[in-house]
Amino acid sequence: MNKLEDISLIVADWGTSNLRIWGMDHQGNIVHTANSDKGMSSLEPSEFEPYLISQIKNWLPREENARCHVVICGMAGAKSGWKEAAYLKAPCPPINEEKIIQVETEDQRISVSIIPGIMQKSPPDVMRGEETQIAGYLSKNPDFDGIICLPGTHTKWVHISAGEIVSFKTFMTGEIFLSLSEHSILKSSVQSDGLDLTSFLEAFEDTYSNPALLSSKLFGLRAADLLENTSSKLLKSKLSGYLIGSELAGAKSYWLGQNIVMIGNDDLCILYQKALKKLGLNATIENTQNVTLYGLQQACRGRYSQ
Amino acid sequence: MNKLEDISLIVADWGTSNLRIWGMDHQGNIVHTANSDKGMSSLEPSEFEPYLISQIKNWLPREENARCHVVICGMAGAKSGWKEAAYLKAPCPPINEEKIIQVETEDQRISVSIIPGIMQKSPPDVMRGEETQIAGYLSKNPDFDGIICLPGTHTKWVHISAGEIVSFKTFMTGEIFLSLSEHSILKSSVQSDGLDLTSFLEAFEDTYSNPALLSSKLFGLRAADLLENTSSKLLKSKLSGYLIGSELAGAKSYWLGQNIVMIGNDDLCILYQKALKKLGLNATIENTQNVTLYGLQQACRGRYSQ
Numbered sequence: 001m002n003k004l005e006d007i008s009l010i011v012a013d014w015g016t017s018n019l020r021i022w023g024m025d026h027q028g029n030i031v032h033t034a035n036s037d038k039g040m041s042s043l044e045p046s047e048f049e050p051y052l053i054s055q056i057k058n059w060l061p062r063e064e065n066a067r068c069h070v071v072i073c074g075m076a077g078a079k080s081g082w083k084e085a086a087y088l089k090a091p092c093p094p095i096n097e098e099k100i101i102q103v104e105t106e107d108q109r110i111s112v113s114i115i116p117g118i119m120q121k122s123p124p125d126v127m128r129g130e131e132t133q134i135a136g137y138l139s140k141n142p143d144f145d146g147i148i149c150l151p152g153t154h155t156k157w158v159h160i161s162a163g164e165i166v167s168f169k170t171f172m173t174g175e176i177f178l179s180l181s182e183h184s185i186l187k188s189s190v191q192s193d194g195l196d197l198t199s200f201l202e203a204f205e206d207t208y209s210n211p212a213l214l215s216s217k218l219f220g221l222r223a224a225d226l227l228e229n230t231s232s233k234l235l236k237s238k239l240s241g242y243l244i245g246s247e248l249a250g251a252k253s254y255w256l257g258q259n260i261v262m263i264g265n266d267d268l269c270i271l272y273q274k275a276l277k278k279l280g281l282n283a284t285i286e287n288t289q290n291v292t293l294y295g296l297q298q299a300c301r302g303r304y305s306q
Numbered sequence: 307m308n309k310l311e312d313i314s315l316i317v318a319d320w321g322t323s324n325l326r327i328w329g330m331d332h333q334g335n336i337v338h339t340a341n342s343d344k345g346m347s348s349l350e351p352s353e354f355e356p357y358l359i360s361q362i363k364n365w366l367p368r369e370e371n372a373r374c375h376v377v378i379c380g381m382a383g384a385k386s387g388w389k390e391a392a393y394l395k396a397p398c399p400p401i402n403e404e405k406i407i408q409v410e411t412e413d414q415r416i417s418v419s420i421i422p423g424i425m426q427k428s429p430p431d432v433m434r435g436e437e438t439q440i441a442g443y444l445s446k447n448p449d450f451d452g453i454i455c456l457p458g459t460h461t462k463w464v465h466i467s468a469g470e471i472v473s474f475k476t477f478m479t480g481e482i483f484l485s486l487s488e489h490s491i492l493k494s495s496v497q498s499d500g501l502d503l504t505s506f507l508e509a510f511e512d513t514y515s516n517p518a519l520l521s522s523k524l525f526g527l528r529a530a531d532l533l534e535n536t537s538s539k540l541l542k543s544k545l546s547g548y549l550i551g552s553e554l555a556g557a558k559s560y561w562l563g564q565n566i567v568m569i570g571n572d573d574l575c576i577l578y579q580k581a582l583k584k585l586g587l588n589a590t591i592e593n594t595q596n597v598t599l600y601g602l603q604q605a606c607r608g609r610y611s612q
Contacts, residue, residue, distance in 0.1 A: 120529075121533070124532075124533045125526065126533065154525055172491075175490050176482070176524075179485035179486055185481060214520065216478075218478045218482075220430055222432075223429075223476070227432065246521065247518075249518035250519045
């Protein structure tokens, strides 16, 4: 067990619906972690500081006047978050240390900074949090040239060249999946924990080759439930396949002939990887926690001597 | 004011979330109407009869032993409705009088029957309620050969020939619109009562020509809100345009070179009509209440002497 005195830096990924915090020692080892569902969407700006303190109070140094750096990425920097960290404009490196903002706190035991997200003017697009994961990946692979795909609620396809985010495109695929699973006529048809890869890939190929049929294929899931008693496991797999098939057709200009690295939830990355394999592409899956931590640490490097 | 004794027939369209009832005299004139949001989804099977009686009790004849016919179309005939009316299989005429089911009631003042929906084996598809509107339209246009489009929560494209439903295709367009407007990150961006036709048509053309970009265009609405402060009226119009553009691309095999008749909510029909006009097609909009009533009356014709 590490001593409390060991803490050197606290980093956090504060998203829309989740908060993950890591306490690190002088060697960069994780000595504390905290996870919570108190994301940006459930907090008022004034609630961020007290909530953060409630999570980390036992980690903080006890010496008087000691101040612990806390570096945060994600939606905490949104307009309706803790404090707005104005977007950087792509093309740009994923993190610009000079643009990291400082947040004033009442509690003098912490010194908080937030990493800005990235915007793209045309077509309009935004990210917050993913830039830090990308920075983390690039910190270990500085010569990478290709595509980073970050599957999730809002899946992002990001073109990287010469250490910069050149352009990116976001698809609402994950959020459409959730909305329809929880708030549509499909709700009772797709409640299942499992996944059938064959059904997923069949459905993927259907909408990949004919993306205009997406909303018709989606209603077909309900009809298949009523008429053929298809299991909810197969129907859920098809729902996922139809949505990802349509996305991969739309993201073709990003992945065609490219090296692809995936960052995100492992199960979801594996689905994308299997689908990309069908298109003749090899995608490498990175460890998301690792690249997030590398990115958060990289943001501190020039800033705080460790 | 008509006398209570005048009632001859009660007809109803009992959908998933709405109930509309009409009381008619011997000449087929509407003498009573009732509307309610007590659709199939908010009632247990045993609650249909008492709820119907509560709506029509003042319309019923007062003579002893008098029995009033009640003919119903829609989701009341679904498996989880009042009583299941097994689907007819397309190709078939929209209504087969011999397949209309009788529902036993405790209240002997009414004699209730339910019109079955239509199913299609491959690709699997279903309708309940629309078949009655189609029958109503065909009762006045018996030689119609072409496409009937019924925009709504689940928009249907129906190929009619020789008085039969040959095939049909349902798109979840309306339900995706509702799910995303009410349960996604777009919620705060698209709350508006108005509609901007220019934005609608621009967005329509975007996804009509490239339907694979649908889920990316949808996220772009959120980005446009954040970066460009686009008004919610324009964003809502674009949301509608993107979804209908993708649908019309998917429904091309239905509308290409065809006569198109539209049945449904007027505002929505007008949007589809404007979009179809962009594709060089003229679509005629029918009065939905009229065709529904014609269909319900047609179902009774051979059955009850009026």
